[in-house]
Each structure stands twice: as C-alpha cells, then as structure tokens.
Amino acid sequence: MTTILKVEGLVKAYTGGTLALKGIDLTVEEGEFIAVIGPSGAGKSTLLRSINRLIEPTEGTVAFLGEVMNSNSKRSLRRWRAQIGMIFQHYNLVNRSSVLENVLHGRLGYMSPLAGVLGRYSEEDKQAAVDLLTKVGLGNEVFKRADELSGGQMQRVGISRAIMQQPKLILADEPIASLDPKSSSVVMDTIYENCRSRGIACLVNLHQVEVAKKYATRIVGIKGGAKVFDGSPEELTEEMIYDIYQGKEHEMHAQASGE
Numbered sequence: 001m002t003t004i005l006k007v008e009g010l011v012k013a014y015t016g017g018t019l020a021l022k023g024i025d026l027t028v029e030e031g032e033f034i035a036v037i038g039p040s041g042a043g044k045s046t047l048l049r050s051i052n053r054l055i056e057p058t059e060g061t062v063a064f065l066g067e068v069m070n071s072n073s074k075r076s077l078r079r080w081r082a083q084i085g086m087i088f089q090h091y092n093l094v095n096r097s098s099v100l101e102n103v104l105h106g107r108l109g110y111m112s113p114l115a116g117v118l119g120r121y122s123e124e125d126k127q128a129a130v131d132l133l134t135k136v137g138l139g140n141e142v143f144k145r146a147d148e149l150s151g152g153q154m155q156r157v158g159i160s161r162a163i164m165q166q167p168k169l170i171l172a173d174e175p176i177a178s179l180d181p182k183s184s185s186v187v188m189d190t191i192y193e194n195c196r197s198r199g200i201a202c203l204v205n206l207h208q209v210e211v212a213k214k215y216a217t218r219i220v221g222i223k224g225g226a227k228v229f230d231g232s233p234e235e236l237t238e239e240m241i242y243d244i245y246q247g248k249e250h251e252m253h254a255q256a257s258g259e
C-alpha cells in the first residue's frame with residue numbers, strides 16, 4: 001500500500017497565542033476515506049489547511065507521496081497542490097463564472113499561468129468536465145452561472161473541480177456544514193463514490209459523528225488540538241465520542257437547517 005500522506009509533530013500556534021494543534025501525527029494510506037471529527041475549535045480546519053499550506057504550521061512536517069512539503073519552493077508547492085484537491089464548506093466557486101469554467105479551474109495547476117488566464121483548456125479537459133458534471137447530476141446546468149445553483153449543487157461543482165485535478169488526495173473541510181440533510185447525503189455520497197472508484201484518498205472534516213461512521217474507513221478524533229482517537233468506526237465507542245465532545249455534546253449531531 002502506498003503512503004499518501006505522513007504528518008509528523010504538527011504544531012500550529014496562531015499569532016495571539018492560541019495553540020490550535022499540539023503535535024499531530026497522522027498517516028494516510030492509498031484509498032483510505034478518513035473522517036476527522038471533533039467539536040468546534042478542536043483544530044480540524046487548522047489541521048487540513050496546514051496539510052496543503054493554506055496555513056503555515058509552526059512546527060512539524062507534512063510528507064506527500066514521500067516528499068516533505070516545504071513552502072519555500074513555490075514551484076514544488078504548486079506541484080503538490082495540483083495533486084491535492086480541496087473541498088470547502090462555502091464551496092469557493094467563482095460566482096460569475098459558469099459551472100463548466102469552475103470545474104475546469106481544477107486543471108489550472110497543470111497549465112502555464114498564461115494559458116490559465118486565457119482559459120485555454122484542452123478539448124479533452126472540457127469533455128472530461130462535462131462528463132463529470134453529468135455524472136454528478138448537473139448535466140443540464142453546465143452553462144449556468146455558479147451563483148444560480150443551490151448550495152448542494154454548488155458543492156457538487158466543488159467536488160467536480162477537485163476531481164478534475166486528478167488528485168491523489170482530497171481534503172474536504174466541513175463539506176456539508178451549510179447543507180440540509182438531503183443535500184448533505186447527496187454530497188457525501190458524491191465525494192465517497194468518486195474517491196472510492198478512483199482510488200483517491202480522502203480526509204474529511206465532519207461535525208456529525210453518525211455521518212463519519214456511515215462513510216469512513218477510519219476515524220480520527222481531535223480534541224483541544226490533540227489527536228485523541230484513531231481507529232475504525234467500530235472501535236469508536238459511545239464513551240469515546242462523549243469524551244471527544246465533552247461540554248459540546250450538542251455539536252455531535254449538529255446539522256444545518258437549510259441551504
């Protein structure tokens with residue numbers, strides 16, 4: 001089995017003194033679908049964003065496909081990021097661009113900056129983007145502006161954009177936190193099926209324990225910036241869940257009321 005990601009001793013101290021990560025070790029193997037759970041403020045977003053250097057960690061290393069990532073080399077960072085898809089809670093689409101263009105943005109990391117600015121995507125990429133959109137049920141929305149879509153549809157565009165990168169790893173930061181239960185379920189199914197069928201490893205931050213248990217091959221529990229659980233969904237006992245969410249028990253089933 002190929003090790004996709006190896007995080008060692010990751011520490012993040014924000015300016016102002018908050019110690020958001022207190023030395024996290026985490027290994028992700030090929031094809032794993034890992035849910036990161038924990039209450040708000042536990043450090044889940046900081047962990048995910050430190051992995052692809054949207055946040056600069058204070059200490060520790062992140063090795064992607066055996067190579068330690070280093071922000072000093074812009075070229076290497078671009079190459080790493082091209083292979084790591086990111087899915088965001090608020091979708092991060094370009095609202096005034098079409099659905100198709102948003103998905104094609106997934107190819108930018110593989111193009112020259114000039115070709116990217118001019119939108120010179122290959123016919124092959126355009127066809128692949130249309131195929132992907134059709135598969136996620138958005139075949140009729142290809143030419144719509146992104147902001148004409150519902151939240152659940154926008155997130156499926158975000159997923160398609162990540163898949164267009166042909167990534168080895170997807171990082172999904174609370175992908176369903178702004179969605180109603182029905183859309184959440186469609187979005188989670190879409191992420192899961194795409195990752196499993198393409199052999200993409202996935203690290204997904206989730207509040208809801210039941211969603212984590214339904215999809216994850218492994219669950220990582222974060223509390224106060226430290227990893228307090230790392231095991232199979234079956235090994236995550238009720239007692240452990242209550243310990244992770246101690247004082248914030250209402251959050252373990254938290255679900256948005258609508259899009």
Ligand SMILES: Nc1ncnc2c1ncn2[C@@H]1O[C@H](COP(=O)(O)OP(=O)(O)OP(=O)(O)O)[C@@H](O)[C@H]1O
Pocket residue numbers: 014015016018019020038039040041042043044045046047
């Ligand atoms: N930019 C920042 N500057 C200072 N402190 C921050 C910053 N971002 C996050 N924090 C703090 O770091 C800690 C971890 O935050 P983080 O957002 O990683 O947690 P989380 O588990 O993702 O929570 P949530 O589910 O609410 O997003 C919190 O105490 C938070 O207030």
